[in-house]
Amino acid sequence: MHLPAEAVTATALIEVVRISGLPAGRDTPYPGTTVAHWIGSEVATALSLVESLSGGEQHRCGFSPGWGVRAYEDSLDLALFEVAFCFTCQEIRMHGRTVPSGLAKQYFDPDTLPARTLLTLFRTATP
Template identity: 75%
Template sequence: MQLPLEAVAATKLIEVVRISALPAGRDDPYPGTAVAHWTGSEAAAALALIESLPGSAQHRCGFSPGWSVRAYDNSLDLALFEAAFCFTCHEVRMRGTAVPPALATQFFDPGALPARSLLSLFRKAAP
Protein backbone atom coordinates (compact mmCIF):
# COMPACT_ATOMS: atom_id res chain seq x y z
CA MET A 1 0.00 0.00 0.00
CA GLN A 2 1.21 3.49 -0.74
CA LEU A 3 1.18 6.27 1.83
CA PRO A 4 2.03 9.91 1.08
CA LEU A 5 5.81 9.87 1.58
CA GLU A 6 6.24 13.45 2.79
CA ALA A 7 3.45 12.98 5.32
CA VAL A 8 4.98 9.74 6.59
CA ALA A 9 8.32 11.50 7.08
CA ALA A 10 6.59 14.32 9.02
CA THR A 11 4.44 12.03 11.20
CA LYS A 12 5.14 12.33 14.92
CA LEU A 13 1.92 10.82 16.28
CA ILE A 14 -0.62 8.29 15.08
CA GLU A 15 -4.09 8.22 16.56
CA VAL A 16 -5.94 4.91 16.27
CA VAL A 17 -9.70 5.31 15.98
CA ARG A 18 -12.40 2.68 16.42
CA ILE A 19 -14.86 3.94 13.82
CA SER A 20 -18.51 4.19 14.88
CA ALA A 21 -20.14 5.56 11.71
CA LEU A 22 -19.42 7.02 8.31
CA PRO A 23 -18.47 10.71 8.19
CA ALA A 24 -21.21 13.31 7.74
CA GLY A 25 -19.34 14.99 4.89
CA ARG A 26 -16.74 14.01 2.34
CA ASP A 27 -13.94 15.92 4.08
CA ASP A 28 -14.97 15.15 7.65
CA PRO A 29 -12.97 12.68 9.74
CA TYR A 30 -14.42 9.26 10.48
CA PRO A 31 -16.30 9.50 13.78
CA GLY A 32 -15.33 7.18 16.57
CA THR A 33 -13.32 6.75 19.72
CA ALA A 34 -9.58 7.29 19.83
CA VAL A 35 -8.30 4.10 21.43
CA ALA A 36 -4.54 4.64 21.21
CA HIS A 37 -1.82 7.14 20.42
CA TRP A 38 1.44 5.86 18.99
CA THR A 39 4.65 7.90 18.84
CA GLY A 40 8.30 7.26 18.08
CA SER A 41 9.24 3.73 17.10
CA GLU A 42 5.68 2.51 17.68
CA ALA A 43 4.33 4.99 15.10
CA ALA A 44 7.16 4.21 12.66
CA ALA A 45 6.51 0.47 12.96
CA ALA A 46 2.79 0.94 12.35
CA LEU A 47 3.43 3.06 9.25
CA ALA A 48 5.91 0.49 7.93
CA LEU A 49 3.35 -2.26 8.52
CA ILE A 50 0.69 -0.30 6.65
CA GLU A 51 3.08 0.36 3.78
CA SER A 52 3.81 -3.39 3.58
CA LEU A 53 0.15 -4.32 3.02
CA PRO A 54 -0.01 -6.25 -0.26
CA GLY A 55 -2.54 -5.20 -2.86
CA SER A 56 -5.78 -7.01 -3.60
CA ALA A 57 -8.70 -6.95 -5.96
CA GLN A 58 -11.71 -4.86 -5.07
CA HIS A 59 -14.53 -6.59 -3.18
CA ARG A 60 -17.95 -5.09 -2.64
CA CYS A 61 -19.39 -4.83 0.86
CA GLY A 62 -20.60 -1.24 0.93
CA PHE A 63 -17.41 -0.03 2.67
CA SER A 64 -17.93 -0.33 6.38
CA PRO A 65 -14.56 0.49 7.94
CA GLY A 66 -13.92 -0.47 11.53
CA TRP A 67 -10.59 1.24 12.13
CA SER A 68 -8.69 4.31 11.05
CA VAL A 69 -5.34 5.86 11.72
CA ARG A 70 -4.75 9.59 11.75
CA ALA A 71 -1.22 10.87 11.28
CA TYR A 72 -0.13 14.17 12.84
CA ASP A 73 3.02 16.24 12.65
CA ASN A 74 4.53 18.24 15.55
CA SER A 75 1.74 20.82 15.49
CA LEU A 76 -0.91 18.18 16.28
CA ASP A 77 -3.31 20.52 14.52
CA LEU A 78 -4.94 18.89 11.51
CA ALA A 79 -4.26 15.30 10.53
CA LEU A 80 -1.79 14.99 7.68
CA PHE A 81 -3.85 12.04 6.54
CA GLU A 82 -6.44 9.60 7.78
CA ALA A 83 -6.63 6.05 6.46
CA ALA A 84 -9.83 4.08 7.12
CA PHE A 85 -9.61 0.30 6.76
CA CYS A 86 -12.43 -2.06 5.77
CA PHE A 87 -11.20 -5.61 6.28
CA THR A 88 -14.35 -7.00 4.58
CA CYS A 89 -14.09 -5.31 1.19
CA HIS A 90 -10.28 -5.02 1.28
CA GLU A 91 -10.46 -1.25 0.85
CA VAL A 92 -8.56 1.62 2.41
CA ARG A 93 -9.79 5.16 1.91
CA MET A 94 -7.39 7.98 2.67
CA ARG A 95 -8.07 11.66 3.00
CA GLY A 96 -6.22 14.70 4.16
CA THR A 97 -4.21 17.60 2.81
CA ALA A 98 -1.19 15.35 2.14
CA VAL A 99 -3.11 12.72 0.15
CA PRO A 100 -2.92 12.97 -3.65
CA PRO A 101 -6.03 11.74 -5.50
CA ALA A 102 -4.17 8.68 -6.82
CA LEU A 103 -3.73 7.37 -3.26
CA ALA A 104 -7.24 8.11 -1.98
CA THR A 105 -8.64 4.60 -2.60
CA GLN A 106 -6.52 1.47 -2.41
CA PHE A 107 -7.12 -2.24 -1.89
CA PHE A 108 -5.23 -4.66 0.35
CA ASP A 109 -5.24 -8.37 1.12
CA PRO A 110 -6.77 -8.74 4.61
CA GLY A 111 -5.60 -12.36 4.82
CA ALA A 112 -1.93 -11.48 4.38
CA LEU A 113 0.31 -11.53 7.44
CA PRO A 114 0.86 -7.74 7.52
CA ALA A 115 -2.92 -7.13 7.45
CA ARG A 116 -3.56 -9.68 10.19
CA SER A 117 -0.77 -8.10 12.25
CA LEU A 118 -2.26 -4.64 11.75
CA LEU A 119 -5.72 -5.82 12.77
CA SER A 120 -4.19 -7.43 15.84
CA LEU A 121 -2.54 -4.13 16.79
CA PHE A 122 -5.86 -2.34 16.38
CA ARG A 123 -7.68 -4.89 18.53
CA LYS A 124 -5.03 -4.74 21.27
CA ALA A 125 -5.40 -0.97 21.36
CA ALA A 126 -9.16 -1.09 21.93
CA PRO A 127 -10.41 -1.16 25.52
Protein backbone atom coordinates in the same frame (compact mmCIF):
# COMPACT_ATOMS: atom_id res chain seq x y z
CA MET B 1 -0.19 0.43 -0.06
CA HIS B 2 1.05 3.86 -0.99
CA LEU B 3 1.12 6.66 1.56
CA PRO B 4 2.17 10.27 0.93
CA ALA B 5 5.94 10.02 1.52
CA GLU B 6 6.50 13.51 2.97
CA ALA B 7 3.62 13.03 5.39
CA VAL B 8 4.98 9.68 6.55
CA THR B 9 8.33 11.31 7.30
CA ALA B 10 6.61 14.13 9.21
CA THR B 11 4.34 11.87 11.30
CA ALA B 12 5.04 12.19 15.02
CA LEU B 13 1.79 10.78 16.41
CA ILE B 14 -0.87 8.35 15.23
CA GLU B 15 -4.35 8.35 16.65
CA VAL B 16 -6.06 4.95 16.41
CA VAL B 17 -9.81 5.26 15.88
CA ARG B 18 -12.53 2.63 16.29
CA ILE B 19 -14.76 3.90 13.49
CA SER B 20 -18.50 4.06 14.16
CA GLY B 21 -19.80 5.31 10.81
CA LEU B 22 -19.04 7.15 7.63
CA PRO B 23 -18.00 10.82 7.64
CA ALA B 24 -20.55 13.55 6.99
CA GLY B 25 -18.43 15.05 4.20
CA ARG B 26 -15.63 14.15 1.87
CA ASP B 27 -12.77 15.57 3.96
CA THR B 28 -14.48 15.21 7.33
CA PRO B 29 -12.85 12.86 9.84
CA TYR B 30 -14.39 9.43 10.26
CA PRO B 31 -16.53 9.40 13.42
CA GLY B 32 -15.53 7.09 16.21
CA THR B 33 -13.72 6.66 19.47
CA THR B 34 -10.00 7.28 19.79
CA VAL B 35 -8.67 4.14 21.45
CA ALA B 36 -4.92 4.81 21.42
CA HIS B 37 -2.15 7.24 20.61
CA TRP B 38 1.04 5.85 19.16
CA ILE B 39 4.37 7.68 19.18
CA GLY B 40 8.00 6.88 18.40
CA SER B 41 8.63 3.29 17.41
CA GLU B 42 4.89 2.56 17.45
CA VAL B 43 4.43 5.12 14.65
CA ALA B 44 7.27 3.58 12.65
CA THR B 45 5.88 0.06 13.11
CA ALA B 46 2.32 1.03 12.17
CA LEU B 47 3.31 3.02 9.08
CA SER B 48 5.65 0.25 7.96
CA LEU B 49 2.82 -2.28 8.24
CA VAL B 50 0.42 -0.01 6.33
CA GLU B 51 2.97 0.58 3.57
CA SER B 52 3.63 -3.16 3.29
CA LEU B 53 -0.03 -4.04 2.70
CA SER B 54 -0.16 -5.84 -0.62
CA GLY B 55 -2.63 -5.02 -3.32
CA GLY B 56 -5.91 -6.86 -3.23
CA GLU B 57 -9.12 -7.17 -5.13
CA GLN B 58 -12.26 -5.18 -4.48
CA HIS B 59 -15.06 -7.01 -2.71
CA ARG B 60 -18.51 -5.54 -2.25
CA CYS B 61 -19.62 -4.97 1.31
CA GLY B 62 -20.71 -1.35 1.10
CA PHE B 63 -17.47 -0.12 2.74
CA SER B 64 -17.96 -0.40 6.45
CA PRO B 65 -14.58 0.42 7.99
CA GLY B 66 -13.96 -0.64 11.54
CA TRP B 67 -10.56 0.92 12.14
CA GLY B 68 -8.74 4.05 11.15
CA VAL B 69 -5.60 6.00 11.86
CA ARG B 70 -4.96 9.72 11.83
CA ALA B 71 -1.40 10.92 11.39
CA TYR B 72 -0.18 14.17 12.95
CA GLU B 73 3.07 16.08 12.82
CA ASP B 74 4.74 17.59 15.91
CA SER B 75 2.40 20.59 16.03
CA LEU B 76 -0.61 18.25 16.44
CA ASP B 77 -2.57 20.70 14.30
CA LEU B 78 -4.69 19.27 11.52
CA ALA B 79 -4.16 15.64 10.61
CA LEU B 80 -1.68 15.08 7.81
CA PHE B 81 -3.83 12.19 6.58
CA GLU B 82 -6.46 9.76 7.76
CA VAL B 83 -6.79 6.16 6.61
CA ALA B 84 -9.91 4.02 7.09
CA PHE B 85 -9.61 0.25 6.75
CA CYS B 86 -12.41 -2.14 5.79
CA PHE B 87 -11.14 -5.66 6.34
CA THR B 88 -14.31 -7.08 4.75
CA CYS B 89 -14.29 -5.45 1.32
CA GLN B 90 -10.50 -5.07 1.43
CA GLU B 91 -10.68 -1.35 0.74
CA ILE B 92 -8.69 1.51 2.19
CA ARG B 93 -9.87 5.09 1.90
CA MET B 94 -7.52 7.92 2.68
CA HIS B 95 -7.95 11.66 2.81
CA GLY B 96 -6.27 14.70 4.26
CA ARG B 97 -4.26 17.74 3.32
CA THR B 98 -1.27 15.70 2.13
CA VAL B 99 -3.14 13.05 0.13
CA PRO B 100 -3.17 13.30 -3.67
CA SER B 101 -6.39 12.08 -5.28
CA GLY B 102 -4.65 9.07 -6.81
CA LEU B 103 -4.07 7.60 -3.33
CA ALA B 104 -7.60 8.16 -2.00
CA LYS B 105 -8.84 4.61 -2.62
CA GLN B 106 -6.73 1.46 -2.55
CA TYR B 107 -7.27 -2.25 -1.99
CA PHE B 108 -5.37 -4.76 0.13
CA ASP B 109 -5.31 -8.44 0.96
CA PRO B 110 -6.49 -8.84 4.58
CA ASP B 111 -5.10 -12.38 4.79
CA THR B 112 -1.44 -11.34 4.55
CA LEU B 113 0.80 -11.23 7.60
CA PRO B 114 1.12 -7.40 7.60
CA ALA B 115 -2.69 -6.99 7.44
CA ARG B 116 -3.30 -9.53 10.22
CA THR B 117 -0.57 -7.92 12.34
CA LEU B 118 -2.08 -4.46 11.83
CA LEU B 119 -5.54 -5.74 12.78
CA THR B 120 -4.07 -7.32 15.91
CA LEU B 121 -2.44 -3.99 16.83
CA PHE B 122 -5.80 -2.26 16.41
CA ARG B 123 -7.62 -4.82 18.52
CA THR B 124 -5.04 -4.79 21.31
CA ALA B 125 -5.18 -0.98 21.41
CA THR B 126 -8.84 -1.11 22.41
CA PRO B 127 -9.34 -0.65 26.14
